[in-house]
Structure formats: C-alpha cells, structure tokens
Amino acid sequence: QVQLQQSGPGLVKPSQSLSLTCAISGDSVSSNSATWNWIRQSPSRGLEWLGRTYCRSKCYNDYAVSVKSRITINPDTSKNQFSLQLSSVTPEDTAVYYCARASDWGRVVDYWGQGTLVTVSS
Amino acid sequence: EIVLTQSPGTLSLSPGERATLSCRASQSVSSNYLTWYQQKPGQAPRLLIYGASSRATGIPDRFSGSGSGTDFTLTISRLEPEDSAVYYCQQYGSSPLITFGPGTKVDIK
Numbered sequence: 686q687v688q689l690q691q692s693g694p695g696l697v698k699p700s701q702s703l704s705l706t707c708a709i710s711g712d713s714v715s716s717n718s719a720t721w722n723w724i725r726q727s728p729s730r731g732l733e734w735l736g737r738t739y740c741r742s743k744c745y746n747d748y749a750v751s752v753k754s755r756i757t758i759n760p761d762t763s764k765n766q767f768s769l770q771l772s773s774v775t776p777e778d779t780a781v782y783y784c785a786r787a788s789d790w791g792r793v794v795d796y797w798g799q800g801t802l803v804t805v806s807s
Numbered sequence: 808e809i810v811l812t813q814s815p816g817t818l819s820l821s822p823g824e825r826a827t828l829s830c831r832a833s834q835s836v837s838s839n840y841l842t843w844y845q846q847k848p849g850q851a852p853r854l855l856i857y858g859a860s861s862r863a864t865g866i867p868d869r870f871s872g873s874g875s876g877t878d879f880t881l882t883i884s885r886l887e888p889e890d891s892a893v894y895y896c897q898q899y900g901s902s903p904l905i906t907f908g909p910g911t912k913v914d915i916k
Contacts, residue, residue, distance in 0.1 A: 722905070732852070732895060732907035749903040783851055792899040793842050795863070797851035 687711040689784050689798035697778075697805050703771040707784030707798055714760045714767055715740045720791035723758060723769045726800075727780035737791065738767055774805045809834050809901040811908035813894075819914040826883040828911045830896035835876045840899040843872055843881045845892045846910075852895060856881060883913070891915045 693705035707721070714721055720739040726732050736748035738758045748756050757770040771778060784798040810833040818826055830841070838859040844852035854863040856872035859879055869884045883890055896908040 724905075731909050732897075734903055734905035734907070737904070747904055751903075785851075787899075787905070789857065791904070792840050793854065793857040794844075794852070794897070794905070795854045795857075797853075800851055 687786055687796040689796055691784055691798040691801050693801055695802055695804060697774055697803060698807050699775055699805055700773055703774050703803055705769045705782055705801055706766055708766040714765055715762055717741060718788060718790055720787045721767045722785045722787055724783045724785055725780040776805050779805045809836060809898055809906060811896055811898060811906060813896060813908040813911045815911060817912045819916055820886055821916045822886050822888055824886050826886055826913055828881040828894055830879040830908050832877045832898060836898045837900065838875050841879050842897045844895045847892045886915055888915050
C-alpha cells in the first residue's frame, strides 16, 4: 500500500518561498512507471496541477506554465521523498497543497498525500 | 490547453436514484486519459474511474464511466448516502499535462 506523508509549514509570508516535502512509503521515487506530482486546490482555482518529477535512468521534471518561473520539484532518492519549492509567493498561492503519485505512465493519479493548507499572509 | 467543463454544477437526488454527471472537453481527449475522482469534505480526492470506463480497485459497481472524444459521463446507478461528494474529471496529455474539471457536487436528500 502506497502512502504519502506531507510535511512543511502552513504559513508563509508574501514574497518568501513555500517549501513542502512528501515522504513515500510502499513505492520508490525511482519507480520506472510512476510520476510524483504536486497539485493544489483553492476555491478560486479549483484543482491545479503544478508539476511532477520522475526518475528513469536519470530524473526529469515537468512544470505547469502558470508557475514555471517559480517552481522547483526535487526528488531525493536517498530518503525516498520529493519536495516542492515555490518562490515569490503571493496571497493567490494560498491553497491546500497535495503531493500525489500518478501511475500508468503518469496518466492516473492514484495516491494522494493528506494535504497541507498553506496560507500566504504577513 | 484542454478545458474541461462539468455539468450540472450541483445535483440533488434521493437515495436509490440514478446520477448522471457530464464532463465535456474543449478538444478531443483520448479515452485512455480520462479519469474520474470523488472528493469528500476535508479529504483528498479518491480515484474512481480511469481510462474513461475502468473502475479502480475497491470501487463499487454502481459507479460506471463511459464516453469518448469530447463527451464523457460518470453514472452512479443507485445512490447511497455515502456518495454525497464532489466529483471531478481529469485529462492527461495536453499542456498542462494534467487538468481537472471544476467538479459536480452531488447532494443526497
């Protein structure tokens, strides 16, 4: 059974960086067929995919255009986890952030973390 | 960018009734890449249907999916009280790689 455990602060000041980590159990960040994603949800934007990382012979990233200039997703194979950094946050970035596994070559999001409400406020 | 539109916004039905939820895409979506999720308050979304019509592990057979091209449907054949939730469709493949519809809320009277 795959489990994803998120950690990170729930309050970030405007212009600072948001950082979250997702620890994986029951699978590997180096899995040959899964991708590891960050998705956020807010009343104004609904469910919004932010980006993913996946490792085959080397590791790759894909990011949504809407956040591409501000986002970094890093896999950590030694700790079997992956992280999200979103820089220069504004109140518009206030949302519940989820980490998630997508199987079937990244098509189907089948496991989700518990979600972290991140509020951007001074 | 493929935009997904879901209708109706809210569906209010009684236990035992049939619910029909629509997901329409602005461009053709491969059936292999259309997925449905259920989300209850305070919880992460839960995978229901993948590949437009395949039920995920543990999903009751009262949930079924169909459709192709730009029109997809999630049907709940006999509503149970625990089916009260928001249902989202999702497509994979077009930039952005993953997009979700705005959701349909199902209220059980």
